[in-house]
Amino acid sequence: MTATVPPSSATPRPNVQAIGTRRRTTELGLLVLSSIIVLGAYALASLGRNASLPADILPFLGVILVLVLAAHLAVRRWARCSDALLLPIVALLNGLGFVFIARLDDQLAGLQATWTGVGIAAFILTLVVVRDVRVLQRYRYTFGLVGVALLLLPLLPVFGQNINGARIWVAFGPVSFQPGEFAKIALAIFFAGYLVERREILGVATFRVGPFNTPDPRQFGPVLVAWGISLLVVIFQRDLGSALLFFLLFLVTLWVATGRAVYVVLGFVLFGVGAFVSWTQFSHVQDRVSIWLDPWADPAGSGYQVIQAAYALAWGGTSGVGPGLGIVDRIPFDETDFIVAIIGEELGLLGTTAVLVAFLLLAGSGLRIAKGAGATFGTLLAVGLTSLVAFQAFIIMAGVTRLLPLTGVTLPFVSYGGSSLVSNYVLVALLLRISDQSIRRAPDPLAAL
Amino acid sequence: MPEQLLTVLKLCLLALLYLFFLRVLRAVWAEVGPLRAATGQVPRSAGAPAAAEPPAAGRRGRSARAGRSRSSRRQPSVPTRLVTVEPASRAGAEAALGPELTIGRAAGCSMVFDERFVSQVHCRVFVRDGAVFVEDLGSTNGTWVNGARVVGQMPARLGDRIQVGNVVLEVR
Numbered sequence: 364m365t366a367t368v369p370p371s372s373a374t375p376r377p378n379v380q381a382i383g384t385r386r387r388t389t390e391l392g393l394l395v396l397s398s399i400i401v402l403g404a405y406a407l408a409s410l411g412r413n414a415s416l417p418a419d420i421l422p423f424l425g426v427i428l429v430l431v432l433a434a435h436l437a438v439r440r441w442a443r444c445s446d447a448l449l450l451p452i453v454a455l456l457n458g459l460g461f462v463f464i465a466r467l468d469d470q471l472a473g474l475q476a477t478w479t480g481v482g483i484a485a486f487i488l489t490l491v492v493v494r495d496v497r498v499l500q501r502y503r504y505t506f507g508l509v510g511v512a513l514l515l516l517p518l519l520p521v522f523g524q525n526i527n528g529a530r531i532w533v534a535f536g537p538v539s540f541q542p543g544e545f546a547k548i549a550l551a552i553f554f555a556g557y558l559v560e561r562r563e564i565l566g567v568a569t570f571r572v573g574p575f576n577t578p579d580p581r582q583f584g585p586v587l588v589a590w591g592i593s594l595l596v597v598i599f600q601r602d603l604g605s606a607l608l609f610f611l612l613f614l615v616t617l618w619v620a621t622g623r624a625v626y627v628v629l630g631f632v633l634f635g636v637g638a639f640v641s642w643t644q645f646s647h648v649q650d651r652v653s654i655w656l657d658p659w660a661d662p663a664g665s666g667y668q669v670i671q672a673a674y675a676l677a678w679g680g681t682s683g684v685g686p687g688l689g690i691v692d693r694i695p696f697d698e699t700d701f702i703v704a705i706i707g708e709e710l711g712l713l714g715t716t717a718v719l720v721a722f723l724l725l726a727g728s729g730l731r732i733a734k735g736a737g738a739t740f741g742t743l744l745a746v747g748l749t750s751l752v753a754f755q756a757f758i759i760m761a762g763v764t765r766l767l768p769l770t771g772v773t774l775p776f777v778s779y780g781g782s783s784l785v786s787n788y789v790l791v792a793l794l795l796r797i798s799d800q801s802i803r804r805a806p807d808p809l810a811a812l
Numbered sequence: 813m814p815e816q817l818l819t820v821l822k823l824c825l826l827a828l829l830y831l832f833f834l835r836v837l838r839a840v841w842a843e844v845g846p847l848r849a850a851t852g853q854v855p856r857s858a859g860a861p862a863a864a865e866p867p868a869a870g871r872r873g874r875s876a877r878a879g880r881s882r883s884s885r886r887q888p889s890v891p892t893r894l895v896t897v898e899p900a901s902r903a904g905a906e907a908a909l910g911p912e913l914t915i916g917r918a919a920g921c922s923m924v925f926d927e928r929f930v931s932q933v934h935c936r937v938f939v940r941d942g943a944v945f946v947e948d949l950g951s952t953n954g955t956w957v958n959g960a961r962v963v964g965q966m967p968a969r970l971g972d973r974i975q976v977g978n979v980v981l982e983v984r
Contacts, residue, residue, distance in 0.1 A: 717829045
């Protein structure tokens, strides 16, 4: 494979130090603003509920400041030139999510606060340990194995747990977690590392079908493997959301690596076939589809969640009934899958739009990082990680609003869930590392491999 | 707590949320906007997916076209020389086009660039029947004309930009 010159090498190198300082100042300003918003929402939710300010507002403020400052100082120390927007947006989403979890269930709020602490610790640890994303590329096959192993872990007889119909939990003593949340990062690293070395072979059109030039059909193997793994997840773990997520992750990374739309077309055809076959074969898939098409067929049973979510969103109207004033315990799983319906009830269309905009800006920043990384492993990894967050948010919000059949994945950073929170913080730390490196990187022929 | 007050507070919260997004967008603009104004370059976000494209093809192609229209106005229409554009430290260095002009790192080349992305004997540029041709001589990083990779012998016209590793030359 030939090395190509990154475009940045021909232009004069920007002043790295000045960029870093400016970005960190921006980040601090935005973090202060997002902390104020979270604090305000917390106070308002308590005012709505009990007509009094929360008793623990000062400790709450203290915890926010400690967590936010820890993350900010870590970025300042170990990824000074990285993107300034990711951390504030994540802090806002996580904080808003916490406010609504605390408003629904005090006990879960305590756990979520603990998990946020663990998440920030994992975030800092990732920044400290991963000093160079290219090191991850070196271990791509290890990460691939780890990813598949984590996916299969819940199927083990002793550790695996069946919770709410999906076998995606693993319990070690008192601690249980969803290994799939970590598998997605490992797989993103594997896909990026694998495809960055294969992209030339995969991208060359050498085979003619009628009027179309397509890549050699032998090269479609990886697509089929990714498809097969996704199907296995659907069949054995009954986790439709994650299966869809893995498949989309692979497809997007492949598309960006090769620039060939034929893979996307092939992917959607395969997806259609897989979806149809699993619909005819598996009852849990059929249930999801029939609830999606007509939840009112069984309003008190299987359709209950979706109908109540629709009521909650409708009740919220444009600006919501107000934090703390919605109906509690209306929807089962309101603190995980349906948190966006709660936000919709209490902050209305404007509130849910704000959540959407936050994810949009998060995805935009991620893609900007990918664009800046200069056609390397970093680009593909940034695209993969960004699409993980963006698609996961899309899948669950589309499920709640009945755009797609409901599949139970968490809303990144917002929903209650330790594994999801910690893994997403690791994901953001990796994105920041890629962004930091693309600013700092001296022209290096190996970087373009 | 009066209901109106709660409503007002709620609307303030929503306003703050959108103020946050406005600030985020402003931060993005601060990085994207002035950069464009200062360097006069098309922002990096334009163009197709980066990974699939030869490096900076879109940008170079565009600036090369601009360069051609500019140079054709004040120059005779027959290309006579190769002028270094990038890197900035070597800008202006030029050589006359002739039947054979080699570019590379080796001392024997007609134009010597001791740059890390330039191969020992990187490529040759020659004139045949009044037309300029570029041929890559098996270099590691390839030769590009206006962002298109040189395969075999490729013609170059007045104002075209030839990229040799990280060195950019303009045909004038």
